[in-house]
Amino acid sequence: AKQRGKNNYQLFSQSMGVKTQKSYSIEQDIRKALLHDEFAVYYQPRVDAATGEIVSAEALIRWQHPEKGMIPPGIFIPIAEEAGLITEIGDVVATKVSQQLRQWMNEGAHICPISINVSAQGFLKTDLIMNLVSILETAQISPTLIELEITESSYLNNMGLVIEIIAELKKHGFRIALDDFGTGYSSLTHLRELKIDTLKIDRSFIRNITENKQDEIITSSVIQLAQGLNLKVVAEGVECQDQLELLKEKGCDQIQGYLFSKPVPTQEFEDLLKQGF
Numbered sequence: 235a236k237q238r239g240k241n242n243y244q245l246f247s248q249s250m251g252v253k254t255q256k257s258y259s260i261e262q263d264i265r266k267a268l269l270h271d272e273f274a275v276y277y278q279p280r281v282d283a284a285t286g287e288i289v290s291a292e293a294l295i296r297w298q299h300p301e302k303g304m305i306p307p308g309i310f311i312p313i314a315e316e317a318g319l320i321t322e323i324g325d326v327v328a329t330k331v332s333q334q335l336r337q338w339m340n341e342g343a344h345i346c347p348i349s350i351n352v353s354a355q356g357f358l359k360t361d362l363i364m365n366l367v368s369i370l371e372t373a374q375i376s377p378t379l380i381e382l383e384i385t386e387s388s389y390l391n392n393m394g395l396v397i398e399i400i401a402e403l404k405k406h407g408f409r410i411a412l413d414d415f416g417t418g419y420s421s422l423t424h425l426r427e428l429k430i431d432t433l434k435i436d437r438s439f440i441r442n443i444t445e446n447k448q449d450e451i452i453t454s455s456v457i458q459l460a461q462g463l464n465l466k467v468v469a470e471g472v473e474c475q476d477q478l479e480l481l482k483e484k485g486c487d488q489i490q491g492y493l494f495s496k497p498v499p500t501q502e503f504e505d506l507l508k509q510g511f
């Protein structure tokens with residue numbers, strides 16, 4: 235038994251070593267990617283549940299690695315956070331989004347507000363607001379066109395500070411969405427204290443709403459809660475018509491998910507905005 239315990243330990247430490255090495259090389263690659271402009275922004279439409287119109291879109295980062303191909307944000311964002319590179323990545327996304335909005339406006343195209351994900355580390359940085367405001371100013375884009383999506387990990391240990399940051403952001407005209415609602419440690423106290431505009435119900439609740447009565451009840455309660463608090467409520471990860479029908483019936487405001495569109499490159503999103511689905 236002793237022998238096996240030792241082997242287990244060795245196995246464990248070896249795999250840890252491999253993992254650390256791997257994130258180290260991704261970290262180096264992220265630095266290169268920032269230098270060589272390898273990041274792109276895709277857009278996923280947010281649709282008015284009642285009319286099917288595109289009312290907004292979420293900006294989602296994409297990384298086309300020169301050798302490894304597309305690396306999903308779920309892999310490299312956590313590594314960027316640990317490496318202290320998330321602020322730079324956030325600036326890249328905000329810059330690309332505001333330049334894109336500026337181009338559309340110059341072309342006289344129809345535009346909609348865009349949501350940007352802000353990681354917990356990025357949100358608590360003192361220069362977040364100054365950075366965002368100056369990026370938008372450079373492109374001459376109003377902060378009212380931008381919604382910032384935050385998760386509960388942003389405020390878990392810093393409620394007072396986060397309340398201040400949100401107040402300041404709202405003074406500038408930004409909107410604030412609470413992402414992945416219902417997962418993690420989100421509590422009703424937070425809803426009362428944070429002056430947010432939008433609640434995004436996490437995909438894990440939506441996935442089985444048509445089969446699982448509990449998920450249906452939770453989702454419908456969250457929708458009612460949001461309505462009572464005067465918040466826009468968005469369902470994430472809607473993939474089929476039955477889910478859409480149920481969410482409409484429950485009074486959900488907006489829908490985001492593969493049913494309407496995956497996140498798509500700029501040009502494709504532009505076409506969707508022009509022509510609809």
Ligand code: C2E
Nearest residue numbers: 294295307308311327351352353471472473490491492497
């Ligand atoms: P998130 O903010 O919850 O983004 C929604 C994710 O769900 C996206 O994955 C999107 O492609 C996916 N999704 C949307 N609709 C559906 C659906 O109907 N079915 C399924 N199965 N998935 C759907 P993505 O783009 O891979 O992003 C993963 C996560 O990476 C995001 O989760 C967010 O936490 C993070 N992320 C993405 N872009 C950024 C960024 O620019 N900045 C930061 N800080 N984080 C980002």
Ligand code: CA
Nearest residue numbers: 292351383413
């Ligand atoms: Ca999000």
Ligand code: CA
Nearest residue numbers: 413414434470
């Ligand atoms: Ca989400």
Ligand code: CA
Nearest residue numbers: 337500501504
């Ligand atoms: Ca174009």
